Amino acid sequence: MxxxxxxxxxxxxxxxxxxxxxxxxxxxxxxxxxxxxxxxxxxxxxxxxxxxxxxxxxxxxxxxxxxxxxxxxxxxxxxxxxxxxxxxxxxxxxxxxxxxxxxxxxxxxFALYTFNANPVSAPLYKRYGMVAWPPETHDVKLSWRVDTLACAGGRLWREIDRRAPRLTEARAERLLNPRLHEPDTLNLPAGVSVLTDLGDQSRFANFWDALKREGRVIADRSPAMLRWRLADPDLTLRPLLLAFHRGETIGGYAMAMMSKGNPIEPPMLEIIDLVALEGEADAIPTLMQALLGNAHGLGAAKLRIQTVSPDLLRRLGPLAASARREGGWGHCHVKFGPRSPGAAIWSPTPFDGDYGICLRPVPVAMAARRVA
The missing domain is CATH 3.40.630.30 (Gcn5-related N-acetyltransferase (GNAT))
Known part of the structure; x- marks a missing residue:
C-alpha cells in the first residue's frame, strides 16, 4: 500500500x-x-x-x-x-x-522542536537530529495540588479505566464542579492585578518592549500576538492574565488556562506563560502565589506548568521545591538551525510550545448543567 x-x-x-x-x-x-x-x-x-x-x-x-x-x-x-x-x-x-x-x-x-512529546514518541526524535533540551530540565513538569479529593478521584477513575475500560467507555465527563466559570473576584496579593489592557500603547506593550531589550531569545508576546491568542474560538473560558507591577510599571506577567485532559480527569489550571524582567526578583514568586491562591476557587485540582527552563526553576526558588515533579521522560526536544542565536539565551515556557493551542478546554456547558 x-x-x-x-x-x-x-x-x-x-x-x-x-x-x-x-x-x-x-x-x-x-x-x-x-x-x-x-x-x-x-x-x-x-x-x-x-x-x-x-x-x-x-x-x-x-x-x-x-x-x-x-x-x-x-x-x-x-x-x-x-x-x-x-x-x-x-x-x-x-x-x-x-x-x-x-x-x-x-x-x-532557528529551531524545530516539541515540548510535548509523550513517553512512546520521545525516542523517535533523536533519529531526526533533535536532542533533549534544556539538558537540565527537559524531563521536568511541576504541579501543585490544590484539591486533594479531586486528585484522588482522578486516580480512581484512571485505575477503573485501566482494569475495566467498559465502565468508562461511555466517557461521561467526571469530576466537574460548580466553580468552573469566569471568576467574579480573585484574591490577589499586593502588586498583582488582572491584565485587561492589551492595547498597542498599553503598560503591557511597554513591558514587552523592555523584555525585548534584555537581549534574550523570546517568543513574540506583543499585545497583537496575545490578542490573536485570546481570540481562539474554541476556548470555553478566557485564560487568566495576571500582571506584577510596581506603580504603573509592569515587571512580569502570567497566563493560565483551565483544561481537562479527558473525561475522567479533574480540571487543571495550566500555566501557559510565566515571564519577568531580569531585575524583578519578586515577580515570578508573587505571580505564582497569586495562581496558587486562586486555583482551587477557579475549579482546579492542580496548578501545573509543563515546560520548565533552568532559569525559571531558579526564579521559582522554594516554590519549585514544594512542587510535585511529573513527567520523568524527555518531553522537550529541539533541533537548532545553523544560524540559531544560541540555546543559552532561550528560556522557554509552555507559551513557546503547543500547550496554548492543544490543551482540551473544560466543557463548561456540561458543568453548568450539572450544577443546575
Whole structure:
C-alpha cells in the first residue's frame, strides 16, 4: 500500500478531527482550525499549517500540525516551529517518519522542536537530529495540588479505566464542579492585578518592549500576538492574565488556562506563560502565589506548568521545591538551525510550545448543567 504525505488544506478539517477522535484527543471547530491557520507568524513564513498522510485511495491515515512562532533576539526577528498532534493510524504504521521528515525539512527556522512529546514518541526524535533540551530540565513538569479529593478521584477513575475500560467507555465527563466559570473576584496579593489592557500603547506593550531589550531569545508576546491568542474560538473560558507591577510599571506577567485532559480527569489550571524582567526578583514568586491562591476557587485540582527552563526553576526558588515533579521522560526536544542565536539565551515556557493551542478546554456547558 502506498502512503503519501502532503500539506493540509482548508478541506481537511473533517478528516483531521476524525484522526484526533481516534486517539481520544480534542479536535477543533471549523472556526478553530481557520483561526489556527491564520496564525500571523505562519502566514509571514508561508509554512504549511500541517501535513496529512493519505493512502492511495485518499483515506487520511496520519497528521501532524505545524505551529510557527515569531521570536525576537534584540532587533533581529527569527522564526521557530513546533510540531503538534502527531497521529498515525494502524493502517499507516511505520509512516510517522514521513510526517517527521516533512516537519524537519523546513528551511529558515532557528529551531524545530516539541515540548510535548509523550513517553512512546520521545525516542523517535533523536533519529531526526533533535536532542533533549534544556539538558537540565527537559524531563521536568511541576504541579501543585490544590484539591486533594479531586486528585484522588482522578486516580480512581484512571485505575477503573485501566482494569475495566467498559465502565468508562461511555466517557461521561467526571469530576466537574460548580466553580468552573469566569471568576467574579480573585484574591490577589499586593502588586498583582488582572491584565485587561492589551492595547498597542498599553503598560503591557511597554513591558514587552523592555523584555525585548534584555537581549534574550523570546517568543513574540506583543499585545497583537496575545490578542490573536485570546481570540481562539474554541476556548470555553478566557485564560487568566495576571500582571506584577510596581506603580504603573509592569515587571512580569502570567497566563493560565483551565483544561481537562479527558473525561475522567479533574480540571487543571495550566500555566501557559510565566515571564519577568531580569531585575524583578519578586515577580515570578508573587505571580505564582497569586495562581496558587486562586486555583482551587477557579475549579482546579492542580496548578501545573509543563515546560520548565533552568532559569525559571531558579526564579521559582522554594516554590519549585514544594512542587510535585511529573513527567520523568524527555518531553522537550529541539533541533537548532545553523544560524540559531544560541540555546543559552532561550528560556522557554509552555507559551513557546503547543500547550496554548492543544490543551482540551473544560466543557463548561456540561458543568453548568450539572450544577443546575
Amino acid at each position: 502506498t502512503i503519501s504525505v502532503r500539506p493540509v488544506d482548508a478541506g481537511d478539517t473533517g478528516a483531521i478531527n476524525a484522526l484526533h477522535r481516534s486517539v481520544g484527543w480534542p479536535g477543533r471547530s471549523e472556526a478553530g482550525w481557520r483561526w489556527l491557520a491564520d496564525n500571523p507568524a505562519r502566514l509571514e513564513t508561508g509554512a504549511p499549517a500541517g501535513w496529512l498522510l493519505e493512502t492511495e485511495d485518499g483515506e487520511a491515515c496520519g497528521f501532524t500540525g505545524n505551529f510557527v512562532q515569531r521570536f525576537h533576539h534584540g532587533d533581529q526577528i527569527v522564526h521557530g516551529v513546533t510540531g503538534f498532534s502527531i497521529i498515525v493510524t494502524d493502517r499507516a504504521r511505520g509512516s510517522s517518519r514521513k510526517l517527521l521528515t516533512a516537519f524537519h525539512s523546513q528551511p529558515d527556522m
